[in-house]
Amino acid sequence: MVTIKDLARIANVSPTTVSNVLHGHTNKVSKKTQREVQKAIAETQYVPNMGGRLLARHGSRIIGVIMTYARRTEMMATRSPFYSEIIGSLESAIRGNGYFMMLYTSGGVAESLGLAKTWDVEGLIVLGSTPEDAEEFFNEVTVPVVFIDTYGENVPNVGIDDQGAMRGLVNRLIAFGHQRIAFLTDSSILVGVDLARYQGYRDALEHHGIEAREEDLIRISFRDSVRSAELDDLVAEHFRGYTVLCYSSDLYATDAMSHLIRQGVSIPGDVSVTGFDGNILAQISTPQLMTVAQKVEDKGRVSVETLMDQIHEGEKHLTRIELPTQLIEGKSVAKLR
Template sequence: MKHIAEIAQVSPSTVSNVLHGRVTKMTKETLERVQRAIRDNNYVSNMSGRTLGKYGSKIIGIVMIYNRRDELNAMQAPFFSEIIGSLEHEIRTRGYFMMLYISADAEESLRMARSWNTEGIIVIGGNAEDCHIFMQGTTIPLVFIDQYLRDGGARYNNIGLQDWQGAYMMTEYLIGQGHKRIAFLADQKVPIGVDHERLQGCKTAMEDHGLSFLPEDYIYVNYLREERHRDLKRFIEKRGRHYSALFFASDYLAADSMNLFQDNGVRIPQDISVSGFDDNVFALQARPRLTTVKQDVSQKAFHAINQVLTLIRKEKPEQNQILLPVSLTIRDSVAKK
């Protein structure tokens, strides 16, 4: 900065003002001279210096705890790629920088976030134990996305979704179309978090309408594509005829399964109806188009950034937990029974 000041024949404080956008009282000639010196000398602001300054690091850490990273690319999961893109947009438009770290280990992720001197942290993925590691291991403002903690305490700031209500609504719609045998499918052997809430919503809707939901009506489908396809073929051959509708915990699983079924002579929705959850790009690309529960991922990002910036300002959020509304998107993959 001192070198740039000498070239432009101004004081170092004038260079600093240009770098930080404080130019309203500066003459046009001075501004252009400083900007030209910065450009011609490829000057780049020292982020580590700014981190130590009074403005703070301006970095918000996004931590994704993803325990399938050895088998799957996390960014290929449609929800994760969409929420990361939405968070980046919100962070950039608020004048901050995003640091993204993906790991299967919560403690490793926490160490990395602290080493970057982040002003706030947003945590995606993981489980209740991972969340407690963050809450107990740092005083940095902390916001979770899509976490269900029974004993979260005062530091449990979460932006989630009406998962239970969305699953209840979809199941009720399927029942209204005449379906009495409905299976719920997800890629966790023992559903936790979001999948657990969606399963419970489906189960409760069945029971409220006088229908039974048996333990075997929950179908585990492997998150690995080859194994999932093998299991789904076996399911359709041996048990598929017992159900008139399948409710998948995500659009990705629903669309992928629909392709497999149709490749093996099972017609959607003539032979079996299929519904999903998310209303993302897979729902629109599926043929027939997928009936699903709609969530607004960009709103999750908006509220998560609002929440973490409120905490950075040392203010108290109006709500520690925000559960965003959902709605049904009715398309072509469900037929009347």
């Protein structure tokens, strides 16, 4: 049986370097060294011990779930109820199909590709990729892959109509009499889901003849202390005349409501707040948050079903599935007319 020490000897590197490449910890490993290690892995047909034991039962029975999350050094991805819920849904569906789930949080496409090429998995589910990274990943890996909430024409994806759903929410705000609506997101560069939701926001404003100004897109910090200070500044500025703070996720919307209420701000008396996702935070918030609800459990289940179809057929597909959403009006938005 080939060991990590054998790979190190063949590649002329240390066992630690081999281990780093195997586990995707390649920040301090040169591209040349990575290629040498990958070459040794391919030549020896190295398989990790766990995979080797499971292969004796006709395939590894492992589904890899990769969460691309560049901020993992600052905050845990699973802090978000959305990610916690979808991971639970994926694990349940994978186990229900007689497979095992292997979860990894990746910092980017290069690391994800390294993992995909060294893990002995029968299929992969990827969350959080940009369209460009997703297409590169899909073209490079040989096993079936399904993406979740990933925009890109040439990748298989299970998601929702983020743009249409946000358009519907903002249309409702305008029907309530709101004209000054801010869109808040923690994305420094809008891409993927946040971009689609912002486009839906703009669509609604423009349809009603309301100018979508650049300053109405407010970029907030993902760091709690900084974000709280940003909110305090908004309060001091009387919310810059905005009557609605339209957040791109429930996590930040409910966090904002909690902070504002502690500062003596009335919601929706002083300002209205909306979110997107319909997770547990929105359901238990006081007042109940106006949001777009999606069935995250269904998203995980359908993703696994789609992947299993590919595994059983032995080939990759470009299946794209769009699940329904529902507007929840809640009590966090004032009716101005």
